Amino acid sequence: MAEPSTHGVPIELRKVTKAFPGGRAPAVRELDLTIAAGEIVVLVGPSGCGKTTTMRMINRLIEPTSGDILIDGRSSRDIDPDLLRRHIGYVIQQAGLFPHMTVASNIAQVPKLLGWDRRRIAERVDELLTLVGLEPATFRDAFPRRLSGGQQQRVGVARALAADPPVLLMDEPFGALDPISRQRLQDELLRLQDDLSKTIVFVTHDIDEALKLGDHIAIMQRPGHIVQYARPAEILTNPADEYVEQFLGAGSSMRLLSLTKVGDIELDQVPYAAEDADARDVLATVERDGRGYALILDGMRRPQRWVTTAHLKGREGPVGMVGDEVSGVIGRRKTLQDALEELLNADTDVVPVTGRHQAYEGALSLATVQNAIQSIKARERERRMVRLGREEGG
Numbered sequence: 001m002a003e004p005s006t007h008g009v010p011i012e013l014r015k016v017t018k019a020f021p022g023g024r025a026p027a028v029r030e031l032d033l034t035i036a037a038g039e040i041v042v043l044v045g046p047s048g049c050g051k052t053t054t055m056r057m058i059n060r061l062i063e064p065t066s067g068d069i070l071i072d073g074r075s076s077r078d079i080d081p082d083l084l085r086r087h088i089g090y091v092i093q094q095a096g097l098f099p100h101m102t103v104a105s106n107i108a109q110v111p112k113l114l115g116w117d118r119r120r121i122a123e124r125v126d127e128l129l130t131l132v133g134l135e136p137a138t139f140r141d142a143f144p145r146r147l148s149g150g151q152q153q154r155v156g157v158a159r160a161l162a163a164d165p166p167v168l169l170m171d172e173p174f175g176a177l178d179p180i181s182r183q184r185l186q187d188e189l190l191r192l193q194d195d196l197s198k199t200i201v202f203v204t205h206d207i208d209e210a211l212k213l214g215d216h217i218a219i220m221q222r223p224g225h226i227v228q229y230a231r232p233a234e235i236l237t238n239p240a241d242e243y244v245e246q247f248l249g250a251g252s253s254m255r256l257l258s259l260t261k262v263g264d265i266e267l268d269q270v271p272y273a274a275e276d277a278d279a280r281d282v283l284a285t286v287e288r289d290g291r292g293y294a295l296i297l298d299g300m301r302r303p304q305r306w307v308t309t310a311h312l313k314g315r316e317g318p319v320g321m322v323g324d325e326v327s328g329v330i331g332r333r334k335t336l337q338d339a340l341e342e343l344l345n346a347d348t349d350v351v352p353v354t355g356r357h358q359a360y361e362g363a364l365s366l367a368t369v370q371n372a373i374q375s376i377k378a379r380e381r382e383r384r385m386v387r388l389g390r391e392e393g394g
């Protein structure tokens with residue numbers, strides 16, 4: 001039986017500085033960072049801004065020059081480095097697997113150090129392989145060189161999770177993968193994290209990867225400091241300064257589409273009626289509204305059919321089975337980006353939006369999404385003007 005996994009613990013960096021001997025400026029300078037238990041925090045920034053140094057100070061592969069790092073409230077200085085590293089999984093670019101060892105032996109490194117018996121180790125290896133989407137029978141005895149980059153990286157994640165550490169450090173783990181494998185591993189990391197709730201510190205150069213994975217993102221700048229630490233949506237709508245704005249690059253409004261949920265924007269309201277409503281009443285409603293159609297809901301307010309003036313004219317009694325079946329709905333938790341795709345593929349120009357228990361909440365059309373994009377852009381422009389005004393005013 002699988003044991004329940006250990007959830008993440010909070011991490012706090014307090015005025016942490018690292019000055020390498022001979023370096024002109026410290027690699028990391030008086031860095032403060034509070035990471036909540038169970039969150040993914042992404043450190044993002046250009047080469048040399050101190051991301052890796054920051055991460056490696058957390059597991060004491062690099063010792064800070066000054067400052068303190070608290071893991072679950074305890075100073076890491078007071079924890080034996082070997083013990084500390086057993087509680088902190090570490091995943092690096094290109095997985096760093098031992099080439100002369102099988103996949104199973106690679107994953108079993110820490111459990112072996114911990115003195116687990118063979119059977120427990122074998123069970124854990126199979127459990128982890130399944131967890132990261134690799135069929136145990138096919139992969140456990142394979143050697144790393146026979147695996148694709150993506151498969152090696154999955155083994156790297158399995159190895160880091162072997163002793164069920166509460167904390168995972170991931171240093172550009174998907175940096176060397178092709179875009180499709182990369183996207184797939186990102187999705188799987190998010191799926192895994194839903195179940196595992198580890199505290200994950202993730203380093204990347206790639207702002208899109210950061211926006212996708214981070215609960216919070218720390219945007220770093222050389223030498224070794226954080227310019228903005230916030231949730232992805234906040235960073236997109238309210239970049240701290242020009243540096244962050246430039247780092248986000250063009251198309252940040254489009255990125256916002258992938259972060260904005262359908263339920264966050266103002267939906268269209270179309271006329272609707274219950275299945276047992278009289279066709280004459282529904283026709284009156286439709287004519288009053290002027291759009292020429294209405295949505296018919298069942299007793300649980302779930303969208304069933306579209307009826308038009310033509311369907312209704314000359315009818316009386318319950319609208320019942322009249323009209324065209326609703327071919328698709330969009331859940332309110334979907335992102336605007338997904339909604340846009342569904343709208344482009346839909347049979348009708350307007351698609352109902354549903355919330356809890358698939359009940360009707362409103363409707364979406366391309367025009368609604370376009371309006372939402374425009375108001376997001378307008379808000380961004382306004383913020384920029386306010387900021388410029390502030391800067392000019394000193």
Ligand SMILES: Nc1ncnc2c1ncn2[C@@H]1O[C@H](COP(=O)(O)OP(=O)(O)OP(=O)(O)O)[C@@H](O)[C@H]1O
Nearest residue numbers: 020021023027045046047048049050051052053054
């Ligand atoms: N062992 C070391 N000795 C001396 N200087 C170092 C050492 N490690 C890192 N540095 C310097 O510290 C600064 C920060 O490096 P770090 O690797 O943390 O940056 P990074 O943001 O992770 O960069 P990259 O994305 O290129 O990995 C750089 O100027 C680097 O040259």
